[in-house]
Amino acid sequence: MSKKKTLTFCLMDAPFENARTTTALRLIDTAVRRGHNVNVFAYEGAVGVPFSKQSAHANKVHGFEEDEWNHPLPKDWVSEIMNHAEKTGSKVDWINCGLCVDERGMNEAVPGVRRGTPGDLVNWANTSDNTLIIPTK
Amino acid sequence: MTHYLLIESRDSFEVNDVAYFYDLASGLKERGNTVTLFLIQNGVLPARKNPSDSTLAKLATAGVNILADHLSLQERGITDSALVDGVASAELDVVIDQMADGVKTLWH
Numbered sequence: 001m002s003k004k005k006t007l008t009f010c011l012m013d014a015p016f017e018n019a020r021t022t023t024a025l026r027l028i029d030t031a032v033r034r035g036h037n038v039n040v041f042a043y044e045g046a047v048g049v050p051f052s053k054q055s056a057h058a059n060k061v062h063g064f065e066e067d068e069w070n071h072p073l074p075k076d077w078v079s080e081i082m083n084h085a086e087k088t089g090s091k092v093d094w095i096n097c098g099l100c101v102d103e104r105g106m107n108e109a110v111p112g113v114r115r116g117t118p119g120d121l122v123n124w125a126n127t128s129d130n131t132l133i134i135p136t137k
Numbered sequence: 138m139t140h141y142l143l144i145e146s147r148d149s150f151e152v153n154d155v156a157y158f159y160d161l162a163s164g165l166k167e168r169g170n171t172v173t174l175f176l177i178q179n180g181v182l183p184a185r186k187n188p189s190d191s192t193l194a195k196l197a198t199a200g201v202n203i204l205a206d207h208l209s210l211q212e213r214g215i216t217d218s219a220l221v222d223g224v225a226s227a228e229l230d231v232v233i234d235q236m237a238d239g240v241k242t243l244w245h
Contacts, residue, residue, distance in 0.1 A: 005236075005237040007233070007236050007237065019146075019178045019179075020146065020178070023146070023177060023178060026208075026229055027229060027232060027233065030229045030230055030232075030233045031233045031236075034230065034233050034234070034237070036233070036237060129236075129237065129239060130236040130237065130239060130240070130242060131242075132144075132236060132242050132244060133244060134244050135244070
């Protein structure tokens with residue numbers, strides 16, 4: 001394995017819509033498990049990925065109550081990645097684009113997420129070891 | 138010589154501009170670069186053996202290293218034996234390791 005590096009990911013997709021969100025979180029999780037530091041810049045709909053007011057629901061059509069349905073929530077995956085990073089000594093710095101947050105009224109995010117601007121992405125792209133932009137279509 | 142990692146997440150049978158991404162991989166290789174094409178999500182669907190489409194086989198023959206995300210293959214019921222010759226199943230760690238090594242990485 002390579003020595004500890006800093007990798008930056010830029011996400012654009014809103015949660016619950018596209019496999020790209022799952023893949024992005026898989027990549028971030030893998031990077032953390034490989035011992036790297038990770039920067040995440042979320043903009044547009046992706047600021048909803050760590051939105052703390054996401055809530056699970058039942059699936060009455062299929063006859064499942066909420067606890068039976070086990071609805072996965074991206075905010076929980078983000079928290080789990082953050083918790084794992086703390087245990088392994090990796091650092092996850094997650095910035096939500098402030099303008100995108102305000103547009104959507106999504107100020108509440110899980111612990112470890114902070115507000116920022118596209119300038120933060122530029123700084124990260126200039127200072128990290130590599131950057132991957134995962135755009136929408 | 139530069140090492141490029143091209144990540145293809147779309148199905149060439151569904152999205153026409155996937156062909157341009159394959160062309161990019163081919164062109165970069167022709168110019169003497171090292172190229173890894175990593176297929177993920179619906180991007181793994183064209184990796185199935187298909188007598189009417191040999192694009193990926195030609196890329197592999199040209200020297201492009203073609204890998205397909207193991208989980209994406211599993212989700213779609215594609216076994217290793219169903220893959221085009223020259224395409225190998227791989228874990229997502231490959232992407233992170235290459236990024237950590239400074240490989241130029243592009244998502245489509």
